[in-house]
Amino acid sequence: MKDARVLGVLGGMGPLAGATFMQRLTLLTPAERDQDHIPSVLWSDPRVPDRTAARIAGGEDPLPWLMRGIRGLEAAGCGAIAIPCNTAHGWFDGMQAATRLPILHIVEAAADELLRLGITGGPIGLLATKGTLAMRLYQERLESRGHECLAPPAEEMDRVVMPAIELVKANKVSAAYAPLAEAAQRLVARGAKAVVLGCTEIPLGISAGPALPFPVADTIDALARAAIAWAKPAG
């Protein structure tokens, strides 16, 4: 696919998030027929070693697996890469240094999504993996935009948030709704004006139940909007 803006999607982390990214990319694209949609290639390799385990428990380095996917997307003729996995962005600099293709950064997309929601400053709740929190992927970027980041305490991360993320990866999506909705609610009770769903499994769980009564920045939708802006630049 060499004659158009073809989007490369490095997915599989997890696979349901990657597939849902493709669905949201399609549904958010203005289109009247197949041929109006964005050509894209999804490289869905769920064998990439666990990103949180790699960062905080000495697990296998995912970077060689991530680079294998990027080489596949380059060979397919893609012009940019979107990675619907927040934790994988801990290896962003290594990936970006190794490819000439621009990689759309999911945290920048999430920050833009907050603006789109009309949230221009103040405390923001952050639901993410322990790896994403430990690597501080969100904290500096959001603080530079005038936000303070509130995350669940470590005990709640272990007891509630990480098990809920695992439920989604095990296809038990509906069961993830209640714990994630309650964790988000507790961040709002602590003063958050909005909650960033900063792990792409989390919006899948949150979508399985009633809409939350406060603003949330869904990082799957945020990255899809960034990809559409890349593929179909205005003007």
Place this chain on the structure above:
Amino acid sequence: MKDARVLGVLGGMGPLAGATFMQRLTLLTPAERDQDHIPSVLWSDPRVPDRTAARIAGGEDPLPWLMRGIRGLEAAGCGAIAIPCNTAHGWFDGMQAATRLPILHIVEAAADELLRLGITGGPIGLLATKGTLAMRLYQERLESRGHECLAPPAEEMDRVVMPAIELVKANKVSAAYAPLAEAAQRLVARGAKAVVLGCTEIPLGISAGPALPFPVADTIDALARAAIAWAKPAG
């Protein structure tokens, strides 16, 4: 991806059907963690010329576009190909003759789905594109298994079924539910024991409303089950 059974998915026809196929492939796979899921590559090129227009209105031949995708999936290291578009199977023989990779046939998968539903003979309703009906992709295969195929009359195809398929391709999925559900109901009123949703846009529309009160063979799910059986053979 050369060291596992990697599934190639020739999608984009339409793109929402391809993305939903990836989602259903994931949700139907027995898995407890990311690494249990099936490595796969989705080649989503929505620019493939319209299949029904090619077959019945002298439109551009889609085969060169289909072959471009197959070459991309071969290069990515895939071991088999699934095509979540029924009408594209009108070019099945040409594609299969040109690649060493096995292509899973969506009509065989649909026939297996009828068996899974306990339907072993008798009249079957068929909702599909005009192209699929004109190419008789289902009729011979289902008749050889003891089924008679009932399709909507030509006037209803033009007035109801084809416009509903176009609604899905234009992201107006909910609006497609009522016309498709009513067309399926009319086939059951004519004696069909089950209805094959023989265009991958149709289960998307049908999923947007209440479940139908008769058996339906969803060709997205049927092809996903065939792909899982290929990737994870029993025993």
